[in-house]
Amino acid sequence: MRRTGAAVAALVLAGTALGAAASTAGAAPAKATAAAACPTGWGSGAKGGEATGAEPLDDIRTGRHDCYDRMVFDIPGGGSDIGYYVSYVDRLYQDPSGEYIPVKGGAILDIRVGAPSYDPETGTAAYPGVVGRPLPGVNITGYSTFRDTRFGGSFEGQTQVGLGVRARLPFRVIQLSDRLVVDVAHSWTS
Structure with missing residues (x-):
């Protein structure tokens, strides 16, 4: 019974983590991702x-x-x-x-x-x-x-x-x- 309870708890935690990841998957990209995709370190000097x-x-x-x-x-x-x-x-x-x-x-x-x-x-x-x-x-x-x-x-x-x-x-x-x-x-x- 103890193993089953631990397994259920692990599945609940894993599901919560997956749910959190899924909820951000459809959201706008994080700034870190956008910065990596659009580098702006070029500067404006001659x-x-x-x-x-x-x-x-x-x-x-x-x-x-x-x-x-x-x-x-x-x-x-x-x-x-x-x-x-x-x-x-x-x-x-x-x-x-x-x-x-x-x-x-x-x-x-x-x-x-x-x-x-x-x-x-x-x-x-x-x-x-x-x-x-x-x-x-x-x-x-x-x-x-x-x-x-x-x-x-x-x-x-x-x-x-x-x-x-x-x-x-x-x-x-x-x-x-x-x-x-x-x-x-x-x-x-x-």
Whole structure:
């Protein structure tokens, strides 16, 4: 009888634990889980990397993810050492003219990529951007973080883009083979 009572008590305790686990299974994820799924340790300070080549920029595209919005610079033949400098600025000014380019949003990222928008050998356009205009073919409607895009032009082998974002949020830059990626988090904490 004693063994049966102990077994019943163990089953009751196990059932209580399972019930508690089941009741939280349908609930919103805990903050620790969300933080692991959406890292925000990127910071908002300027980031840069040295260039090793000057292949022309082919395309700029964007994408939406659960934790961040993404901008990708396609540079065929650029390898994985594409130069860049990305920083928040109060206003976007075209390099080298100093002309002001209005960018909508709560904060502005000035993105400079070590790839001209033209073919360095022929001078013909490789990317069809127009200074001060939105990026061609890029639609950021419905994005959580991105608010505006503006082409800043190309000068001395680098292309400038203004990216308007909702607020000054953490961002990261990733160098991949033949492309450069800029991710801007949806929030500081997840």
